[in-house]
Each structure stands twice: as structure tokens, then as C-alpha cells.
Amino acid sequence: MSALVPLAARTEVDWVALSVLIVLFVVVTVLGFMASRFKRGDTLDSLDEWGLGGRKFGTWVTWFLLGGDLYTAYTFVAVPAAMFAMGSVAGFFAVPYTIILYPIIFIFMARLWSVSHRHGYVTTADFVRGRYDSRILSLAVALTGFVATMPYIALQLVGIQAVLDVVGLGGGGNWFAKDAPLLIAFVLLAAYTYTSGLRAPAVIAFVKDALIYLVIIVAVIYLPTQIDGGWEGIFGAAKEKMAATSEATGKPTGSFIPVSGQMWAYATLALGSAMALFMYPHSVTATLSSDSRKTIRRNASILPAYSFVLGLLALLGWVAIAAGTQPIGVDGKPNPQLVIPQLFEDSFASWFAGVAFAAVAIGALVPAAIMSIAAANTFTRNIYQEWINPKATHAQEAKISKIASLVVKGFALVFVLTMDKQNAINFQLLGGIWILQTFPVIVFSLYTRWFHKWALLAGWAVGMVYGTVAAYKVVNPVTGKHFGGSLAEIPGFGDMGYVAMTAFAINLVVTVVLTIALNAAKVSNGSDETRAGDYFADAGDPRVEKDKAVREQTGGQEALPE
Amino acid sequence: MADLNRSGGPEVPSTNKTLIAVAGVLLAIPIVALLWVSSYARETPRLWGFPFFFWYQFLWVFICAGCTYAAHRLVLAARPPEAGSRGDQEVDR
Numbered sequence: 195m196s197a198l199v200p201l202a203a204r205t206e207v208d209w210v211a212l213s214v215l216i217v218l219f220v221v222v223t224v225l226g227f228m229a230s231r232f233k234r235g236d237t238l239d240s241l242d243e244w245g246l247g248g249r250k251f252g253t254w255v256t257w258f259l260l261g262g263d264l265y266t267a268y269t270f271v272a273v274p275a276a277m278f279a280m281g282s283v284a285g286f287f288a289v290p291y292t293i294i295l296y297p298i299i300f301i302f303m304a305r306l307w308s309v310s311h312r313h314g315y316v317t318t319a320d321f322v323r324g325r326y327d328s329r330i331l332s333l334a335v336a337l338t339g340f341v342a343t344m345p346y347i348a349l350q351l352v353g354i355q356a357v358l359d360v361v362g363l364g365g366g367g368n369w370f371a372k373d374a375p376l377l378i379a380f381v382l383l384a385a386y387t388y389t390s391g392l393r394a395p396a397v398i399a400f401v402k403d404a405l406i407y408l409v410i411i412v413a414v415i416y417l418p419t420q421i422d423g424g425w426e427g428i429f430g431a432a433k434e435k436m437a438a439t440s441e442a443t444g445k446p447t448g449s450f451i452p453v454s455g456q457m458w459a460y461a462t463l464a465l466g467s468a469m470a471l472f473m474y475p476h477s478v479t480a481t482l483s484s485d486s487r488k489t490i491r492r493n494a495s496i497l498p499a500y501s502f503v504l505g506l507l508a509l510l511g512w513v514a515i516a517a518g519t520q521p522i523g524v525d526g527k528p529n530p531q532l533v534i535p536q537l538f539e540d541s542f543a544s545w546f547a548g549v550a551f552a553a554v555a556i557g558a559l560v561p562a563a564i565m566s567i568a569a570a571n572t573f574t575r576n577i578y579q580e581w582i583n584p585k586a587t588h589a590q591e592a593k594i595s596k597i598a599s600l601v602v603k604g605f606a607l608v609f610v611l612t613m614d615k616q617n618a619i620n621f622q623l624l625g626g627i628w629i630l631q632t633f634p635v636i637v638f639s640l641y642t643r644w645f646h647k648w649a650l651l652a653g654w655a656v657g658m659v660y661g662t663v664a665a666y667k668v669v670n671p672v673t674g675k676h677f678g679g680s681l682a683e684i685p686g687f688g689d690m691g692y693v694a695m696t697a698f699a700i701n702l703v704v705t706v707v708l709t710i711a712l713n714a715a716k717v718s719n720g721s722d723e724t725r726a727g728d729y730f731a732d733a734g735d736p737r738v739e740k741d742k743a744v745r746e747q748t749g750g751q752e753a754l755p756e
Numbered sequence: 757m758a759d760l761n762r763s764g765g766p767e768v769p770s771t772n773k774t775l776i777a778v779a780g781v782l783l784a785i786p787i788v789a790l791l792w793v794s795s796y797a798r799e800t801p802r803l804w805g806f807p808f809f810f811w812y813q814f815l816w817v818f819i820c821a822g823c824t825y826a827a828h829r830l831v832l833a834a835r836p837p838e839a840g841s842r843g844d845q846e847v848d849r
Contacts, residue, residue, distance in 0.1 A: 425805030
């Protein structure tokens with residue numbers, strides 16, 4: 195076992211680590227194919243079966259599924275990389291984010307589960323459609339979900355790519371050899387999602403979590419003991435690096451602990467990310483696939499266990515600073531995204547490095563699968579069926595979903611290839627800017643119909659445009675590329691803040707002002723197919739059973755709003 | 757379609773508003789505490805080598821889990837699930 199000695203750029207493939215990685219991958223793939231039998235219904239050829247696992251998952255499966263969903267390459271690669279390169283404001287906000295997340299979802303998720311259960315909604319756009327009888331508003335929500343998922347999947351691809359790069363794959367002269375790890379990652383992901391639907395990630399999530407916990411426990415116990423001075427030494431090294439002047443900007447490299455002027459950045463990144471997360475189609479899917487209203491709330495109180503782990507992983511970025519890890523890719527260029535895989539490669543025996551790589555790669559694969567399935571569900575139900583082929587059969591729907599899941603992954607690949615991946619955490623933050631603009635439409639509408647549908651649409655549009663433009667204007671000082679970060683000055687305030695929250699505030703103002711105007715002008719706000727009691731329905735509700743019988747008699751078409 | 761809308765049944769379950777309010781406060785506590793960054797953005801006192809900023813946030817993982825779980829029990833007590841629905845039983849553990 196080598197000590198924590200930085201290596202020069204690798205030129206050779208670590209065959210032992212690569213073999214272990216491949217074996218574990220094969221095991222997981224076989225499990226994925228077998229997963230189609232797990233708690234299976236009559237056929238996978240329906241959207242409820244392929245996309246929601248038949249809504250039969252209890253507390254434990256939901257816990258693993260949500261965990262598999264939320265703790266991803268983001269946790270293992272992007273957050274530690276941000277800590278390594280830019281410090282706590284850029285990375286450690288993920289800890290308060292994933293803590294305050296649970297009280298926030300506790301408040302509204304049970305209502306969304308109930309009304310969805312009652313009316314057979316599979317996506318948030320379904321709900322909006324039923325709540326306002328507005329196809330346009332529903333389309334806006336569906337499109338946002340579909341688009342915002344792409345950079346988030348891109349982040350997962352970056353994670354898998356990082357592992358393959360550190361193992362020694364890729365490099366070489368032509369573009370194909372250079373991007374080979376990414377293409378391999380993409381093909382793997384596409385292949386097994388296509389076959390098993392949501393059941394594959396649910397089963398694999400168990401394996402993934404077991405691997406991840408094993409690696410984390412070893413990493414956070416063993417690695418700090420290898421650093422002179424233990425945690426004291428680690429924080430000391432980080433403080434020194436963050437205070438040093440960066441050549442590119444002439445400012446300090448990063449932040450050790452947020453100082454005056456950075457408080458808002460830290461708080462808005464945490465709050466914006468937390469509010470955004472459960473607007474994503476994949477988070478909603480994981481929630482709706484649970485078997486009762488209570489499952490969600492019970493989960494909200496046990497899921498924070500993941501946040502603790504996330505915090506320790508974030509700090510591994512600083513362990514790498516103290517260890518002198520050099521994250522240099524096969525192509526010879528420095529790439530902070532490689533820092534955690536490289537730290538593992540330097541400090542663990544090859545075979546265990548292989549296990550750790552498998553944990554990271556599978557930990558990216560599972561959520562990427564869930565995300566693409568969820569985005570595909572949204573596309574099929576709210577775009578294809580609503581606008582293109584309203585008479586689609588269940589089998590057609592499942593088929594379109596599978597194809598759409600490939601398309602969304604294809605776009606994610608484009609994101610990775612065209613955008614600045616030095617700062618992968620920004621992919622997730624960019625998705626957050628977009629998806630957060632659907633928050634008023636979805637969450638406010640769970641409680642009230644005071645907001646006017648056209649006002650909500652206008653607010654959404656303004657928020658989307660503002661957020662995209664503001665994020666575009668952020669230029670990475672090192673690479674000179676646009677979309678270089680997600681923090682911008684809060685207008686009229688001076689401090690930096692997360693663009694998503696600024697856009698959200700503007701969205702809100704537009705929505706409220708227009709609502710008052712439209713309500714005063716007595717413009718119709720559409721019809722509402724939900725009733726107050728629907729928001730409290732639970733599993734086994736007699737009304738739900740009755741409606742289900744009606745739907746089955748009429749071949750399913752009645753389940754959808756016309 | 758119309759048939760679905762008309763299906764009747766019980767409406768909003770009776771609710772103990774006080775308990776719901778207490779649950780709301782419990783849920784608000786971790787959110788306010790963690791968003792108030794200036795209250796904990798400092799280095800001392802340290803704990804096992806960890807600056808205050810870091811161990812304090814780790815501590816909130818547990819406090820938040822406690823608050824959320826307490827809120828869960830309170831909401832269940834405030835709005836007992838209807839008899840007959842599966843929510844009134846302890847569904848699979």
C-alpha cells in the first residue's frame with residue numbers, strides 16, 4: 195500500500211483496479227437485468243410499471259431509492275472537487291442544503307403524494323394540468339423538468355468519466371480516444387436503464403449503498419490518520435491553500451470558512467438547492483413510487499443520515515489538499531473532478547481502489563438511470579401524449595418513454611462535451627436555476643388556487659429567462675467560458691447570491707402582481723379537478739379503489755385529464 | 757372523467773391545529789438555524805480538530821432528524837389516518 199504520495203500524470207492503466215471495477219460492474223448489470231422480476235406486476239409494458247415500479251415501494255426501498263437519487267456523483271465527485279478547488283462556500287453548502295431539505299419536503303410532499311395517488315398523477319405536470327386545466331402551464335412544467343434534468347445527468351457522466359480517467363482509460367490523440375471513457379459510461383447507462391425501468395436502480399441501489407458505505411467508512415477513518423496532524427493538519431492545509439492568492443484572479447483561491455459578504459452566497463446556495471431538488475422529475479418519481487403517504491414523512495426523518503456522510507465526503511476534498519493529491523488527467527491537464535478517485539488511487543491498495551471506483555461509478559449510474567427514466571416519463575405523459583398522440587396505448591407510452599430516456603441522456607452527453615466541466619457542481623446548480631422556477635406553480639398550487647395560472651406562467655417565463663441570462667454572464671476566470679458559475683451579485687443588494695434564488699424572487703414578484711391584476715379583472719383561472727379532501731388521501735382510500743376500477747374498465751384513458 | 761370528479765367520500769379530515777402549529781415550528785427551527793450563516797461562521801471552539809463551522813453543521817444533522825421525526829409523530833396525532841385506509845397501520849418496515 196503506497197503512502198499518500200502524489201504521482202505524476204499517469205501513463206499506465208491500473209489493471210488490478212480496473213479488473214475489480216469491471217467485475218463489480220458486471221455483477222450490478224446482472225442484478226439490473228434480474229431486477230425486472232422484483233415485486234413485478236403483470237407487465238413492464240405500462241408506464242406505471244416501468245416508470246413507478248407499480249407504486250409498491252415501502253419505507254426501506256424508498257429510502258434506498260431516494261438515497262440513490264440524491265447522493266450521487268454530486269456527492270462523491272463534484273462536492274469534494276469544489277471543496278478542493280474553491281473551498282467551503284462552493285462545496286460545503288451541500289451540507290446545510292441536504293439537512294434543511296427534509297423539513298421542506300416534509301411540509302409539502304405528503305400533499306403531492308395524496309393528490310397524485312387520488313388522481314393517478316405520475317408527474318408534477320399531471321398535477322398542474324388537473325389543478326388548473328391548463329395545457330400550457332403543464333407543458334411549461336414538463337419542459338422545465340426535462341431540460342433541467344440534462345445537466346444533472348451530465349454531472350453523473352462526469353463522475354463516471356473521472357473514475358475511468360484515473361484508472362487510466364482515455365487519453366490519446368484523437369477525440370474518440372479522449373472521450374472514450376465518457377462514451378463507455380454513456381453506453382452502459384443507456385443499456386440497462388432501457389431494459390428494466392425503475393426496478394433496476396431500486397435493486398442496484400442496495401448494492402450501491404453497501405459499497406459506498408464500505409468505502410466511506412474506510413476512507414474517513416483511514417485517510418485522516420495518514421495525514422500529519424490528523425484533522426488539525428487537514429484543516430490547516432486547507433486554510434493555507436484557500437488563503438493563498440490565485441494566479442488567475444489575483445484573489446484568494448477560495449474560502450475556508452465563509453466571511454462577511456459570503457454569508458448570502460452560502461445561505462442562498464443551500465436554500466435554493468433544497469427547494470429545487472424535489473421539483474426534479476426524478477425526486478418526484480422516487481416519492482410517488484412509495485406505497486403510502488406516511489412512508490414519505492417517515493423517510494424525511496431518517497434520510498438526514500445521508501447528509502452526515504455527505505459532509506464527510508465533502509471534507510475528503512480537503513484531505514486531498516493535505517495529502518498533496520495531484521488531480522491530473524490522462525491527457526496531462528489538471529482537473530479537480532479527478533481529486534477523489536486520484537486520492538483513492540494514491541492511498542489504497544489497487545484492489546480496494548477498484549472497489550472504491552466501482553462505488554463511485556455505480557453511485558453515478560443509479561441516479562443517472564432514475565433521472566433519465568423520470569424525465570422520460572414526463573416527456574411521454576405531458577408532451578407526447580398530451581400534444582402529439584393523445585390516443586397512445588400503454589405499450590406505446592412505455593416504448594416512447596424508453597426512447598425519450600435515451601434522448602435525454604444524449605443531450606446530457608452534449609452538455610458534458612460542450613460545457614466547462616472543470617466545475618461539475620455547476621451543472622447541478624444550473625439545473626437548479628431552471629427547475630426552481632416551477633416551485634411556485636407546483637408547491638403553492640398544492641395549497642391554494644389564489645395564484646392565477648397566467649400569472650404563474652408569466653412568472654415562470656421571466657424567472658427562466660433571467661436565470662439563464664444571469665448564469666450565462668458568469669465567466670470562469672480561468673477558462674474564460676460562459677456558464678462558469680452560479681453565483682452572481684444580487685441586484686440592489688451588493689452581496690453575491692445563488693442566481694436561482696434571485697430568479698425565484700423575481701418570478702414571485704411577477705406572479706403576485708399579475709395575479710392581483712388578473713383576479714381583479716376577473717379573468718377565468720380554469721377549472722380544478724381536485725378537491726380539498728384529495729390532498730389527504732392515503733393508500734387504500736375507498737375513493738381511489740373505486741376510481742381505479744373505473745379506469746380499468748375504460749382501458750386507462752379515463753385516468754387522464756382530457 | 758366526470759365520474760371521477762363526482763365520486764364523493766369524506767373531505768378534509770378533522771385536524772388538531774395546535775399540534776400542526778407545533779410541528780411547523782419544529783420544522784422551521786433547523787431551516788432558520790442553518791440559513792443564519794453568520795451565527796456559526798467561525799473557527800472556535802474546535803472539537804477534535806474540527807473548526808466550529810464544520811462540527812456545528814454536522815450536529816444539525818441529528819437535531820434536524822429529531823425535529824422532523826417529532827413533527828411526523830405530531831402530525832399523525834393531529835390528523836389520525838382514516839380507518840380502512842392503509843395509513844392507519846404500520847405499513848412494512
